[in-house]
Amino acid sequence: xxxxxxxxxxxxxxxxxxxxxxxxxxxxxxxxxxxxxxxxxxxxxxxxxxxxxxxxxxxxxxxxxxxxxxxxxxxxxxxxxxxxxxxxxxxxxxxxxxxxxxxxxxxxxxxxxxxxxxxxxxxxxxxxxxxxxxxxxxxxxxxxxxxxxxxxxxxxxxxxxxxxxxxxxxxxxxxxxxxxxxxxxxxxxxxxxxxxxxxxxxxxxxxxxxxxxxxxxxxx
Amino acid sequence: xxxxxxxxxxxxxxxxxxxxxxxxxxxxxxxxxxxxxxxxxxxxxxxxxxxxxxxxxxxxxxxxxxxxxxxxxxxxxxxxxxxxxxxxxxxxxxxxxxxxxxxxxxxxxxxxxxxxxxxxxxxxxxxxxxxxxxxxxxxxxxxxxxxxxxxxxxxxxxxxxxxxxxxxxxxxxxxxxxxxxxxxxxxxxxxxxxxxxxxxxxxxxxxxxxxxxxxxxxxx
DNA sequence: TGTACATCAGTGAACGCGCGTTCACTGATGTAC
DNA sequence: TGTACATCAGTGAACGCGCGTTCACTGATGTAC
Numbered sequence: 476x477x478x479x480x481x482x483x484x485x486x487x488x489x490x491x492x493x494x495x496x497x498x499x500x501x502x503x504x505x506x507x508x509x510x511x512x513x514x515x516x517x518x519x520x521x522x523x524x525x526x527x528x529x530x531x532x533x534x535x536x537x538x539x540x541x542x543x544x545x546x547x548x549x550x551x552x553x554x555x556x557x558x559x560x561x562x563x564x565x566x567x568x569x570x571x572x573x574x575x576x577x578x579x580x581x582x583x584x585x586x587x588x589x590x591x592x593x594x595x596x597x598x599x600x601x602x603x604x605x606x607x608x609x610x611x612x613x614x615x616x617x618x619x620x621x622x623x624x625x626x627x628x629x630x631x632x633x634x635x636x637x638x639x640x641x642x643x644x645x646x647x648x649x650x651x652x653x654x655x656x657x658x659x660x661x662x663x664x665x666x667x668x669x670x671x672x673x674x675x676x677x678x679x680x681x682x683x684x685x686x687x688x689x690x691x692x693x694x695x
Numbered sequence: 696x697x698x699x700x701x702x703x704x705x706x707x708x709x710x711x712x713x714x715x716x717x718x719x720x721x722x723x724x725x726x727x728x729x730x731x732x733x734x735x736x737x738x739x740x741x742x743x744x745x746x747x748x749x750x751x752x753x754x755x756x757x758x759x760x761x762x763x764x765x766x767x768x769x770x771x772x773x774x775x776x777x778x779x780x781x782x783x784x785x786x787x788x789x790x791x792x793x794x795x796x797x798x799x800x801x802x803x804x805x806x807x808x809x810x811x812x813x814x815x816x817x818x819x820x821x822x823x824x825x826x827x828x829x830x831x832x833x834x835x836x837x838x839x840x841x842x843x844x845x846x847x848x849x850x851x852x853x854x855x856x857x858x859x860x861x862x863x864x865x866x867x868x869x870x871x872x873x874x875x876x877x878x879x880x881x882x883x884x885x886x887x888x889x890x891x892x893x894x895x896x897x898x899x900x901x902x903x904x905x906x907x908x909x910x911x912x913x914x915x
Numbered sequence: 916t917g918t919a920c921a922t923c924a925g926t927g928a929a930c931g932c933g934c935g936t937t938c939a940c941t942g943a944t945g946t947a948c
Numbered sequence: 949t950g951t952a953c954a955t956c957a958g959t960g961a962a963c964g965c966g967c968g969t970t971c972a973c974t975g976a977t978g979t980a981c
Contacts, residue, residue, distance in 0.1 A: 659818060677865045
């Protein structure tokens with residue numbers, strides 16, 4: 476799994492794509508053990524290269540970590556998109572907007588549960604310059620996906636215009652918090668069925684919090 | 696600040712209350728630098744005792760960490776209770792239930808913002824046996840405070856009985872997620888006023904998610 | 916087309932760090948007689 | 949009340965660990981002439 480190629484194609488001294496190989500290896504470490512497991516020397520080892528070689532491609536550990544974090548954030552966004560594509564679009568615009576929001580939320584939670592190591596890494600504070608990164612998360616693909624879904628919801632009128640501002644933050648907070656509590660908090664040992672229920676209940680609460688009422692005429 | 700006493704009262708060899716002194720010192724480390732800053736040797740140093748002495752009172756670093764974590768969780772609950780006591784009770788039961796819920800949420804968020812190191816420590820996974828601890832968080836004072844507030848809300852009828860189950864998890868998830876995003880996420884660099892707004896908007900969303908509608912006759 | 920040479924991308928040995936933890940110990944305390 | 953002695957609560961030196969990082973280096977590559 477960690478071995479990228481047994482023998483590199485071009486002469487085995489120059490790797491050819493070491494930056495990517497290291498990022499991939501380090502991301503695998505994060506997948507298996509979370510952000511703390513991302514160790515520069517270990518990544519180099521698993522690629523079959525000296526630790527020093529990494530310094531040709533990364534400024535240091537923090538820089539490698541940053542690359543891994545971006546990978547993890549990308550994987551999260553991929554999962555959300557996949558979940559979005561997994562169910563067919565609904566012809567009714569309102570139901571479609573709701574479906575999108577639910578799919579996005581389920582993708583987020585699903586990723587956290589299936590890839591806890593990567594999920595934690597995506598939100599860790601161990602990388603170089605994580606403060607600017609945190610601020611720029613508002614421009615991340617995952618966040619934009621959410622913004623678009625909320626726009627769609629607003630267009631149908633389900634989300635009143637005056638509640639549109641900051642709506643992504645409420646939706647994100649709730650979903651993110653649920654993921655955290657499922658991973659590290661009191662929900663971590665919940666049996667499967669209960670877990671499903673809690674997730675459904677919470678995502679329903681998010682939707683209610685957005686649109687204001689539980690029952691909407693013609694919905695469901 | 697870290698120096699507990701220049702000379703201990705009882706002969707300077709036997710400390711007398713070393714376990715507490717170490718916990719206090721270690722908690723101060725957590726306050727200043729988060730869970731990563733909790734270093735057994737440093738705590739011993741700041742108490743003025745050899746690192747080895749700690750092993751008379753704690754099984755090891757993980758055990759000390761655990762004590763610190765309990766302190767941090769206690770401080771969070773204290774803050775929530777303080778916020779609860781800061782505004783007067785409302786004679787109207789429905790408004791009172793809402794006030795309690797808001798105070799609890801504000802206390803939670805306020806603690807996260809004022810004591811980020813302790814807040815992170817309260818939810819870190821670095822202590823000994825954190826898995827059982829995570830599960831038992833459902834019995835923590837903070838969680839019970841929330842449960843009581845939701846019971847009160849349910850009694851007034853504002854929270855329909857069929858939505859009472861798992862309601863604390865939705866409320867907690869949302870508030871917790873907001874705190875996380877404020878500390879480490881895209882909201883970390885938000886200017887003060889915007890921050891207030893986002894917080895208000897999100898807590899309002901939580902309430903709406905719980906009770907289903909925005910406007911309730913006679914409320915406000 | 917061949918060759919000189921700058922540059923690029925690796926190597927391996929070594930360092931310092933600060934931690935958690937163990938060890939054999941010693942000074943202080945308090946209890947049995 | 950005094951004393952012997954078990955126990956308790958500290959000490960200081962030392963270890964091993966594995967990391968990130970630096971250093972002086974060398975083998976491979978590709979370009980100018």
